[in-house]
Amino acid sequence: MKKTGVRGLAQATGLSVATISRVLNNADNVNKDTRERVLEAIRAAGYKPNPAARALATKRTRTIGAVVPTLAHSIFARFLNAVERELAQFGYALVIATTEGEPEAEERRVGELMDMGAEALILSGAEHSQALLARLDAAGVPAVCTSVCETANGLPAVGYDNCDIGRAAVTHLASVGHRRIAVLHGPKSDNDRTRLRIAGVENGARRAGVSVILQETALDVEGGVEGARALLDGTQDFSAVLCLSDVIALGVLFECNRRGLTIPKDISLMGCDDLDWAANSTPPLTTVRLPTARMGALVATSLAGLLDEDKPIRTARLEASIVERASVASPAE
């Protein structure tokens, strides 16, 4: 009866499993003819190495896990898209886990990913529970924090400076003359990036001598609509609204349209992310472009570099840039 796997090939070729294994991993020390013979047998048998057996023997799974809040926000989807594309280049598979808005789930998800053999992990943001960190280094599993450019827990980070982003955004608004700026942002709780951006906004406002009105809302279009309503129906005065996420800005845009407010004549609008519709909206949205795709690619190459040639991961700070379009103008009066 035909044996399976390398054994079968060994039998078929009259060689030993060692030799088969060698050509499988293209080791150099194998006779050209022998190799050809093996290759032929492999082809003939339609042989595929068993990944589990290989993983067991090598202790490498070539799998990397990523845990993100959700895939439903295109910012994460775009990021993971880039990660996946790049990881594939290096022969790594990406397995995804979402926390669906319960940050407490992060540790659990990380555990599941580790339990299924992930060799490294991609995390969102800089803050992670002590338990999670403990687990990581108990198992010696490397991890990278993303969307941030520094952490206080020893993990490397690959991302952008959220504080700077907030600061740059208000500064830009102030520079064209806005003195009172409404700032719409997503939930602060469990989102260090939002908190960082807000801190940057406050810092920038102070420096520029302008005042900000902070308003928290849900991180989606509806949240933008509601935030705009609260702001517009409120008693506070402002000439521009800065949204710390483009999705929120889209809601504001819609709500302004609804009220017959024209942007940027009646009110200036600025976002953050530079989602794909931003260049095509009416008016085109001035926003902060986040290097999402570059970040994804860099995370992937960093991880591959670490795993394949154990180059330590260097924390990287990618530049975000303001892209001026038509939704911001100098205030009227």
Place this chain on the structure above:
Amino acid sequence: MKKTGVRGLAQATGLSVATISRVLNNADNVNKDTRERVLEAIRAAGYKPNPAARALATKRTRTIGAVVPTLAHSIFARFLNAVERELAQFGYALVIATTEGEPEAEERRVGELMDMGAEALILSGAEHSQALLARLDAAGVPAVCTSVCETANGLPAVGYDNCDIGRAAVTHLASVGHRRIAVLHGPKSDNDRTRLRIAGVENGARRAGVSVILQETALDVEGGVEGARALLDGTQDFSAVLCLSDVIALGVLFECNRRGLTIPKDISLMGCDDLDWAANSTPPLTTVRLPTARMGALVATSLAGLLDEDKPIRTARLEASIVERASVASPAE
């Protein structure tokens, strides 16, 4: 010296590996006290079963692969989000592969997924290369086609009826009085769902006795803008534009805003997908709601059912429904 794995635990507890393994897989035939003792040892040792070894012994990886065109379109991201959530309930990991707009890459990606041990695959659309199909059943790897409700290749499908969707959409438009309808759709090549929707549109138009103007464009907001321009600058007359994807509709909405055309007074607009902004746009978008999340969940449970209790996957046709909002009205004339 301490041994590793189950062997170590066996030694530590004075039991045999078999017993350890039994409690690990919570077999019922193990003494309550014994089990407790093992559990304690496991806790004490911080023991984690090695997934590769387990996979090797059981021939199960508890991993499912999905190949989608991209994660950058929220329709796929939302779908996979649902798949992931549900799969996690059953203890399966989701590994994702994207084809990034080269459909020829699908077979390669499928191969990679199989080579890394995926037990089943989730495919997009009903059409797949012969080679891919051959590979699947050569390896005996089950697969489901999604976003469609039937296939001609023997694979089960879980999704919706795209033809019906197109038909329902024009029919709706016709029912409120539109006689000439412009239809904006994404690339037909390599997208059977789009082709199906178009077929439905044509069929519905014929039945309702209305005429359609088909226009292909890129499947993104910019594509919508450009499509709208082509249509609006063209010589053909129409009172409504039906977009076979909401992203395209968003572009049309923006372009109409830009031209001072008000929807639905000057022109009616209808989309397809029901993305999250659709309910909040100005005006709120009338669209066809695709059961993306339900589809994802069903795909996941179907696969789990097949793998865990080998219940064959039943092709399922999920209902899409028109959600009437304010972007469609009877034509003026």
Place this chain on the structure above:
DNA sequence: TTGTAGGCGTTATCAG
């Protein structure tokens, strides 16, 4: 209820 022993398919270490 518990233990023994063999196998899952590769890789890797030594010899030859």
Place this chain on the structure above:
DNA sequence: CTGATAACGCCTACAA
């Protein structure tokens, strides 16, 4: 350059 053979860590008949 090639071949035995022992891991790798877990599961699972078959026995006891």
